[in-house]
Amino acid sequence: MAFKKALVVGASGVIGHGIMRHLENLAGWSVVGMSRGLAPRSMAAMPWITVDINDARALELHRDMLADVTHVFYAAYVPDADLAREAEVNAAMLRGLLDGLQSCRSPLQRVVLFQGGKVYGLHLGPVKTPMRESDPRHMPPNFYYDLEDLLVERSSMSDWTYTLLRPDIVLGAIPGQPLNLAMVIGAYAAFCKALRVPFRFPGSQAGYRVLMQATDADLLARVSVWAAEASIAAGQAYNVTNGDLFRWENLWPALADHLGLDVGPPMSIRLVDHMKDKGELWADFARRFGLVTQDYRQAIGWAFGDWVFHTGFDVVSDLTKLRLHGCHELRSTDEVLVEKLGQLQARRLIPPLHDVA
Structure with a gap:
């Protein structure tokens, strides 16, 4: 069985917490959490990196924990009432992480990015239903678009692939x-x-x-691991709800x-x-x-x-x-x-x- 090491970015949030707990005892995986703050008390015993991912030097200080990362589950998010500013800040965060992993020569295979209803414009008002992954984008700014475009660009020049997951509540x-x-x-x-x-x-x-x-957080964690491993999921986006x-x-x-x-x-x-x-x-x-x-x-x-x-x-x-x-x-x-x-x-x-x- 090939060794797999997951980096869960935004590990203290409701999505990241579920993935950390699922991978903690899953055969063939090791996992490390990452956030701007310290690990929550309930997760204090788990491997953890506290860092600002915009800071490439800070990421390099954790090379020993990042040099063997094969999969990233990215659930970090910084909200901002100014949607253009929100897009700029969140894109900079993901860019900083990818730069840091590249600098650490991490053998990255796949990045799983979590989106949400905002990708369809739910924050702007009523949308067409049912929402499908092939629906056209709305007028930007939308930080999910910036993150997705960044993954498309970077993966086209790398050996790793990406998958987009779109849960709700x-x-x-x-x-x-x-x-x-x-x-x-x-x-x-x-x-x-x-x-x-x-x-x-x-x-x-x-x-x-x-x-x-x-979307049950535990269900989402299981689907996330499927998305990280399934060859068919490379370069794809999927809605994920309880059904x-x-x-x-x-x-x-x-x-x-x-x-x-x-x-x-x-x-x-x-x-x-x-x-x-x-x-x-x-x-x-x-x-x-x-x-x-x-x-x-x-x-x-x-x-x-x-x-x-x-x-x-x-x-x-x-x-x-x-x-x-x-x-x-x-x-x-x-x-x-x-x-x-x-x-x-x-x-x-x-x-x-x-x-x-």
Whole structure:
């Protein structure tokens, strides 16, 4: 079996965390994480590089860990309200990493780049559905386009190839990441329980009824390894979701029933504003239940919940290409959310939902 070493860039995020955990015990692989910050406490025992990938000299200092990297899973992202600036910054990061790996003479075979709904223009408004990998680009700027073009250019002059994966609403069980919807739902449920109020959907009427999709972080990790190894995946882009569709009007009451909460009608609030005053209650949770993240400002990404719950148009990806190319992973989003809420409680990232009064 050929030796494979993975470098997971953005390893502390919801996508990177899932890949690190999957590869940690996968035969034939070794793995090292990379981020701008230190490894999270839950991942402190794993090989880790803390570095600014824009700094070629800093990357060279880690030559001993990079010189045998064969596969890169790239999930790093720096947001910016200025989309042109966002594209410039993120392209510079990937360029810096590729330059660093080339300088370290890493025997690179494939780069797996994670994109998202923005590649189809979801951040700009309604899009054609189902979204297909062959859909034309929208008017730039879009940082995903810059990253993809960079991979196309660099791979054409190198021995390595690339694959693009396009998940949607990745559901994982890690602390306070800004794009972690499971954490948003779990924390919101904990507040509802503690305050003895119904578990009302905190979004718009339209958002309650549109078709949605999601991607289990563990499923995405398995598909990522397939994408890194399958010869057919070289130079390809794939949508990756659980394979089902849902409407919150059906899923939300099912979650409420699982949690033993009343539902009530949707309540069109903005969580970023409406949950500002819950810091003391979170601090009480942290003391009583030994929560991992005690700082309320760092614990929950309410803004991402607002974006998802107020989406007023269908979000549907076509998975035909992924299936035809031989990857058949499927999961029920209902089951995934229940699973993630259980994991969040077990890892003391949210209070135990059966006892938060």
